[in-house]
Amino acid sequence: MRYTRRMTLTVTNLGCTRGGLCVLDGVSFVVKPGQILVLQGPNGIGKTTLLRTIAGLQPPQSGQIAAPADSIAYAAHADGIKPTLTVGENLTFWAAIFGTQNISPALAAIQLTALRSRPATSLSAGQKRRLGLARLLVTGRPIWLMDEPTVSLDTASTALFIAMIASHLGQGGSALIASHIHLGLAAATYLNLTPYANHIAPQPSPFDGVTA
């Protein structure tokens, strides 16, 4: 399916917090259709926090996030799969939420068609991860936010993931991926978040100046 409108994600001077603590500040980048941007940096630097802020799950402390409405699909560490439901039921549910009717192309893309009627409990971690990626396909949204997508994927699945991404880009989609390992994606540009990490400047607290 072709993404009709051209969707660009522009982030300017973004600052985000975790547990009241400002972890990243002044982050700016643009992800045009057909592009992948991989966010790199050591664990705990705030990759997940940044993705959650862009996905709208938490308010930014400063800066702007500009993206057309309903254009962002977010895939977190946890895949949102119900173990007691079958693969088909899980995917049909998410497809219905996003208004997509047919889940077979998505299943085919991640080669889980054979397991369609198998309960999700019996899936391996890699298969669960692939089902999570298939969920992105059924959202029909061009900009994908993915948090460590290749974790627990074996080499075959990773190749599958790369092929899926490539076809997504081919149809005018784009992806923002947080990963601490090198994905080996040809068309990807990399952004290291270390310079934006904010542990040097002391936190401005509303209670400054209060004395004993």
Place this chain on the structure above:
Amino acid sequence: MSIWEYANPKKFMQTSGIVLPWVSALAAICLIIGLTWGFFFTPDAVNFGATVKIIYLHVPSAMMAINAWVMMLIASLIWLIRRHHVSALAAKAAAPVGLTMTLIALLTGAIWGEPMWGTWWAWDPRLTSFLILTLFYLGYLALWQAVDNPDTAADLTSVLCIVGSVFALLSRYAVNFWNQGLHQGASLSMDAKDHVSNIYYIPLLISIAGFILLFLSLVLLRTRTEIRSRRLAALLLRERIA
């Protein structure tokens, strides 16, 4: 909705530091005058005997129990809309004081009712609604304790306070519906002051003023403590990451 708004806890600390001694001194004076006058210098009421003296505790504490919750409601709204940290902490500070006032109202109401109703607890609608108010206070305080991030805690408790207020009002009238009520009738009605003949009225006013000032001074004191502990947490946080 930026993370913290200019609400200047520092300025609050300065002004409250000046005001607190005066308010607490005034509170002490009013309480002492109101209660001693009420206790020693008022005659027995015709059908109540000496128990009429308990109104100097029951009426003010009952009023403060409700006003404390109203104050917490307003402070919660200010926090949700204007993100003023001081008002969120003031709401947190007022809760234990409101709870104590409710317990006092319950205690004095139950003891006072004993000779009239023949039992220590008579499930009278008004006393029962104070019992329900106690549950709301306990729930509110428990929620503050259960959440670690102070800003999340402030948001959640504010929402609970708003919803709780609606249901407290509903319970207040549901309780009337549930029991026709043994509560004292018009002769010396609890809330309608105009029924109280004036020899009892003046000390009642003073003790009400005393309770209001006591509430204010305790809330100011406790809010200052909350602000200092938040400041302490911020400093420790900086120490940990520096």
Place this chain on the structure above:
Amino acid sequence: MISLLMRDITLAMRAGGGFGLGLAFFLLVAVLVPLGVGPDPITLAKIAPGILWVGALLACLLSLDRLFALDAEDGSLDLLATAPVPLEAVVVIKSLAHWLVTGLPLTVIAPALGLLLNLPTSGYPWLVAAFGLGTPALSVIGAFGAALTVGLKRGGLLLSLLVLPLYVPTLIFGAEVIRRGALGLDATTPLLFLAGITLGSTALLPIASAAAIRVNLR
């Protein structure tokens, strides 16, 4: 949105979904009380409305703390929050699913338990009416409590402390309907109050619940 409803119901029906839990608990309460209070039919008849309602409250409360916590643990709540579906609607749908799985079955078997508690015959139509109109409020108010405690560690106990005071109006009016019905009196006034509370909370509370979930997801 229907898909969310269907999913929640199938989840509840599947193994470990806890469908029969509330019903079994309600039956237990209705059996244990006479064992505790004694078989004397007159006393049982007098306390039957209250026991049935308290049993219903606790049965609903039992399955509420998992309402959002399950979705929060496996990430569905995050994904639902970023889906093109308003969170308020998600809360309403989950409350409806909870009611269909817990409140409705309670309403169906309540008359049978009324027999156990020797409820006078004139009370049964009012019993079903009261439960039918009152139990949805239990689910909606309970969902608010579940939303407040979704991220907390020991949320279950706190949920009861937060939600039970909010159940007081429904409990009082609900029991009043059955009590008057049992005496053969006309109980439409308390029934209207009961319905009013249910409609009011169903209309307004999801907004507060969704706000609480957004705060907890932060």
Place this chain on the structure above:
Amino acid sequence: MDLGKYAQVVLWSYAGAIALILALIMLSLWQAAITRRALREVEDRQGKPNG
């Protein structure tokens, strides 16, 4: 100042109420003192009282 047969009732009410108020005042003062001492200790350690 004879309290009549209700003496018990009145005295217990006053005693109970005043005890509750004093307990709350003591608790609040105690908490204030602890927090203040801890804050002063950290401020001295960090050497920048105005933050």
